[in-house]
Amino acid sequence: MKDYFKKIANHLFNSLKNSEILLLNLDAEKTDFVRFNHAKIRQAGNVRQVTITLNLLFKRKTLTSAIRLSTDFEKDSLLLLRTLYYLRREIPELSPDPYLMYERNINSFENDIESTKLDNYAMTENIIDSCSAFDMVGILSSGTITKGFASSLGQFNWHESDSFNFDWSMYTETGKAIKQNYSDREWNQKTFSNLLSASKEKLDVIDNKEMIIKTGDYRVYLSPSALNEIVEMLSWGGFSYKANKIGSSPLHLLQKGERSFSKMVSFSENLSNGISPKFHTEGFIKPELTELITNGEYANSLVSPRSALEYSVNHNAAELYESPVSIHLKKGMIDSNKILDTLKDGIYISNLWYLNFSDRNNGRITGLTRFGCFMVEDGEYKGPINTMRFDETVYNIFGEKLIGLTDSQQLLIDSSTYEERSTYSSTLPGAIVEDFKMTL
Amino acid sequence: MKDDFINQVKPLLPKTDYCSFRFVSKYTNIISATRGVVEPVVISEDDGLMVTIFHNGGFGYGATSNLTQEGILEAVNSAKEWADFSKNRLAYHPDLSKLVNQTGSYFTDEDDNWSKTSMKDKADYLLSVNKALKSQPTISNWGASLRFNKIETLFIDTNDSYVRQKISYLLPQIIASAEHKKEIQTRTFGGHAHARQIGYDFIDQINMVQQAKVLAEEAVELSKAPNCSDQITNAVIAPDQMILQIHESIGHPLELDRILGDERNYAGSSFVTPEMFGKYQYGSKLLNITFNPTLDSELATYNFDDDGTNAEKKYLIKDGLLLRPIGGFFSSQRLGLDHVACSRASNWNRPPIDRMANINLEPGKDSFDDIVSSVEDGIYLQTNNSWSIDDKRNKFQFGCEKGTLIKNGKLSGVVKNPSYRGITESFWKNLSKVGNSQSNVILGTSNCGKGEPNQTIFVGHSTPVCLFENVDVFGGV
Numbered sequence: 001m002k003d004y005f006k007k008i009a010n011h012l013f014n015s016l017k018n019s020e021i022l023l024l025n026l027d028a029e030k031t032d033f034v035r036f037n038h039a040k041i042r043q044a045g046n047v048r049q050v051t052i053t054l055n056l057l058f059k060r061k062t063l064t065s066a067i068r069l070s071t072d073f074e075k076d077s078l079l080l081l082r083t084l085y086y087l088r089r090e091i092p093e094l095s096p097d098p099y100l101m102y103e104r105n106i107n108s109f110e111n112d113i114e115s116t117k118l119d120n121y122a123m124t125e126n127i128i129d130s131c132s133a134f135d136m137v138g139i140l141s142s143g144t145i146t147k148g149f150a151s152s153l154g155q156f157n158w159h160e161s162d163s164f165n166f167d168w169s170m171y172t173e174t175g176k177a178i179k180q181n182y183s184d185r186e187w188n189q190k191t192f193s194n195l196l197s198a199s200k201e202k203l204d205v206i207d208n209k210e211m212i213i214k215t216g217d218y219r220v221y222l223s224p225s226a227l228n229e230i231v232e233m234l235s236w237g238g239f240s241y242k243a244n245k246i247g248s249s250p251l252h253l254l255q256k257g258e259r260s261f262s263k264m265v266s267f268s269e270n271l272s273n274g275i276s277p278k279f280h281t282e283g284f285i286k287p288e289l290t291e292l293i294t295n296g297e298y299a300n301s302l303v304s305p306r307s308a309l310e311y312s313v314n315h316n317a318a319e320l321y322e323s324p325v326s327i328h329l330k331k332g333m334i335d336s337n338k339i340l341d342t343l344k345d346g347i348y349i350s351n352l353w354y355l356n357f358s359d360r361n362n363g364r365i366t367g368l369t370r371f372g373c374f375m376v377e378d379g380e381y382k383g384p385i386n387t388m389r390f391d392e393t394v395y396n397i398f399g400e401k402l403i404g405l406t407d408s409q410q411l412l413i414d415s416s417t418y419e420e421r422s423t424y425s426s427t428l429p430g431a432i433v434e435d436f437k438m439t440l
Numbered sequence: 441m442k443d444d445f446i447n448q449v450k451p452l453l454p455k456t457d458y459c460s461f462r463f464v465s466k467y468t469n470i471i472s473a474t475r476g477v478v479e480p481v482v483i484s485e486d487d488g489l490m491v492t493i494f495h496n497g498g499f500g501y502g503a504t505s506n507l508t509q510e511g512i513l514e515a516v517n518s519a520k521e522w523a524d525f526s527k528n529r530l531a532y533h534p535d536l537s538k539l540v541n542q543t544g545s546y547f548t549d550e551d552d553n554w555s556k557t558s559m560k561d562k563a564d565y566l567l568s569v570n571k572a573l574k575s576q577p578t579i580s581n582w583g584a585s586l587r588f589n590k591i592e593t594l595f596i597d598t599n600d601s602y603v604r605q606k607i608s609y610l611l612p613q614i615i616a617s618a619e620h621k622k623e624i625q626t627r628t629f630g631g632h633a634h635a636r637q638i639g640y641d642f643i644d645q646i647n648m649v650q651q652a653k654v655l656a657e658e659a660v661e662l663s664k665a666p667n668c669s670d671q672i673t674n675a676v677i678a679p680d681q682m683i684l685q686i687h688e689s690i691g692h693p694l695e696l697d698r699i700l701g702d703e704r705n706y707a708g709s710s711f712v713t714p715e716m717f718g719k720y721q722y723g724s725k726l727l728n729i730t731f732n733p734t735l736d737s738e739l740a741t742y743n744f745d746d747d748g749t750n751a752e753k754k755y756l757i758k759d760g761l762l763l764r765p766i767g768g769f770f771s772s773q774r775l776g777l778d779h780v781a782c783s784r785a786s787n788w789n790r791p792p793i794d795r796m797a798n799i800n801l802e803p804g805k806d807s808f809d810d811i812v813s814s815v816e817d818g819i820y821l822q823t824n825n826s827w828s829i830d831d832k833r834n835k836f837q838f839g840c841e842k843g844t845l846i847k848n849g850k851l852s853g854v855v856k857n858p859s860y861r862g863i864t865e866s867f868w869k870n871l872s873k874v875g876n877s878q879s880n881v882i883l884g885t886s887n888c889g890k891g892e893p894n895q896t897i898f899v900g901h902s903t904p905v906c907l908f909e910n911v912d913v914f915g916g917v
Contacts (some may be wrong), residue, residue: 032522033893035703040531045501046518047789048511049488049892055480065483070506083485093560095478121525128529138705139892167892171706177704193527246475247617247624256622286704310475353708358839359857359916361624366837368830387830389837389861393917417893419787440835440861 009150023055026148101305104282138168159277167415218436219346224410240322241301261296266330282316291321332405363394385423389440454638458595464788472585473566478781488788498527546743546841550639572652581617611635620663635884667857668915673910674818679881693833696767708831723868728802739884739900740797751781785893798900804874813849838860856915
């Protein structure tokens with residue numbers, strides 16, 4: 001794939017006229033998707049897709065077109081040249097783009113991960129055999145993800161990795177469920193067996209009479225997965241420079257210094273785990289670490305090159321939507337082996353679901369409990385709870401009502417597959433929060 | 441897709457119990473202007489193929505953007521290999537003998553073609569909309585955009601089926617935010633809800649410049665308005681909020697794959713169980729819901745779904761009684777139920793699953809004025825801006841951009857941050873008036889997410905204004 005991309009890029013760059021600059025982005029994947037229901041295959045297949053996006057720059061004007069391709073050089077080069085001619089014909093009609101910025105320095109690097117030769121049939125067989133006694137439902141996505149960048153100025157970047165992501169739930173006959181995820185570059189049977197055993201243990205606990213709880217304020221433990229749902233809502237503009245400027249950020253009061261989080265809370269964008277590519281679609285190299293919130297105070301926003309020009313600030317190579325791709329929350333002091341003891345009386349929340357803003361200005365979020373939520377009394381599991389709706393502000397969750405964060409974090413690799421497999425991840429601890437509002 | 445291409449690929453259909461080729465060619469063009477600047481124009485061309493094979497008790501698919509003969513044969517092989525592997529490991533295998541030959545076509549009726557207006561003219565028009573939006577100094581964010589999608593599908597199979605469809609849709613969007621004492625309020629042109637299968641003349645019909653002026657004024661008014669208070673009250677709900685109410689608490693819970701558990705790891709299941717069809721009173725007698733892929737210009741109008749099933753209008757709920765699920769040809773076999781043509785895929789690279797198409801609330805008898813004048817104390821809720829519902833589609837909460845109080849049958853004062861919450865099983869029973877066809881609006885959204893692997897698809901909802909009693913309404917912090 002790399003040789004193909006280099007050959008295509010050279011072919012297009014040789015076709016450029018004076019004053020034209022061409023930026024190319026390649027997105028490709030070869031993935032087997034196996035969907036399960038009742039521990040059997042519901043749908044299984046393979047998807048191979050390759051896209052190249054051409055961004056033609058000419059006299060401070062820009063026009064972009066994304067084309068799906070075959071990787072057959074003869075066929076694709078004709079299609080891409082046709083597209084280049086189209087962009088060349090249309091671009092003079094456009095107005096100059098005052099916020100156009102692209103990398104003029106050359107920062108080439110290639111990140112090839114040695115192929116691990118994932119055996120998707122063996123993994124599927126293993127999953128079916130291991131889960132045959134359970135009502136398991138979920139999806140295995142496995143294969144190669146490739147990202148590439150090439151510029152007619154001479155830069156070339158490459159990011160390729162083989163990985164799998166098995167995201168599944170196990171249900172009891174009464175409809176209660178435990179959710180789990182296993183994602184990595186190589187399948188390790190022992191790790192999978194341990195995860196499965198942990199799910200089975202929790203399934204036994206949850207397979208008890210449902211406790212119907214009332215609306216009101218509860219002390220809760222939010223697992224890293226549950227907390228991740230809330231952090232994802234913060235990512236809807238919370239860390240975006242532009243969103244804070246135009247007022248659509250749920251953290252605009254924090255950014256303005258009018259509200260604060262607990263000193264225990266430090267968020268950063270940290271690309272060191274290598275899951276996301278470190279190059280921007282316009283060629284900028286992303287910093288490995290950007291402090292976002294430090295000791296409860298807003299530190300930095302994610303700033304895209306466009307925002308940098310619109311607001312006359314420096315950018316930090318954030319993509320257009322200025323959302324984190326690899327967010328980290330610093331761990332705390334709560335002993336991860338003593339979560340129930342520390343929670344003592346309250347609700348253990350493994351997963352939250354379908355979050356949205358109920359008052360974005362004030363950082364207020366609503367959503368629901370879903371998989372693996374238990375009532376805990378005197379540090380002991382008491383039983384599963386009914387589905388409850390919460391409605392709470394992030395200034396309570398990460399502020400005055402935050403009791404503490406756990407002393408270990410969990411890496412959560414995004415299992416999302418809209419259009420293509422995600423390269424996002426989060427690294428988060430769990431949290432204990434007081435007076436968490438349940439409203440329905 | 442030309443006939444000579446079809447003739448080339450037809451011989452590649454393998455000799456299996458059943459095989460289909462679904463070619464999709466998708467063109468997207470998005471032009472937007474934000475805060476007075478035209479943003480980079482987005483153009484995307486996306487061609488690919490999905491091969492589906494049922495063979496010897498197994499099922500598999502292979503999807504590829506490589507439309508050379510070699511690429512198509514690779515996809516056939518992938519599908520065959522998964523079909524071989526899944527034999528005796530499938531959750532269910534359909535009765536293929538019930539499949540029949542399907543032949544036909546469908547093309548969106550566009551008066552004015554998208555490409556007739558130049559990119560520059562569209563951009564200039566959006567700049568004029570921007571100018572109208574920034575009509576007042578407290579407008580802090582503003583923008584307008586046009587999204588055009590053209591989706592051509594060709595479906596052939598080993599039953600000699602031949603279905604060709606071309607759907608074109610247009611989504612105009614406008615946003616205006618106003619700031620007052622650090623309070624930011626936003627008005628939009630129906631959120632994402634004005635997507636239609638319609639020609640570019642739609643842009644003249646809706647007059648985006650005039651819409652922009654009104655929205656900007658409303659955003660400024662809202663930024664200075666009091667918060668909505670907490671109350672149990674009568675809610676008159678506008679079509680651009682009804683679209684979400686129908687979508688989340690009727691459309692999704694009736695999807696048969698949810699009822700059968702396929703979606704339990706992701707999008708969720710349903711409070712609806714198979715025994716409820718034909719017996720369960722979903723709402724008041726005023727509630728009539730149709731699966732209607734036949735309504736002109738509605739977003740998900742078509743003649744065939746992505747499994748090649750021919751489409752027709754059917755009632756899902758009649759006089760409040762639940763009749764049938766949204767289940768496609770293959771899916772419905774799992775319960776022995778009647779099917780609708782709802783097996784749809786977001787693109788060539790995702791397999792078809794049970795999906796809403798156009799799910800419509802049929803108009804009633806009352807005019808908007810009659811409905812408002814019948815309310816002694818209540819609130820008129822417009823334009824969805826937040827949605828959330830539990831995994832069984834029961835406990836919901838919606839936020840709206842604008843609330844207008846109703847006192848003694850008259851609209852009387854705007855409130856900000858209006859939201860309401862409820863439970864599907866009781867909410868629809870409180871439907872007490874349904875607007876007439878004059879209050880009916882054809883709407884559609886292009887971003888309904890579901891499925892593993894994930895898929896985003898376009899769905900239509902046509903609905904009049906409706907009145908509900910005993911609604912739990914509340915405001916912001």
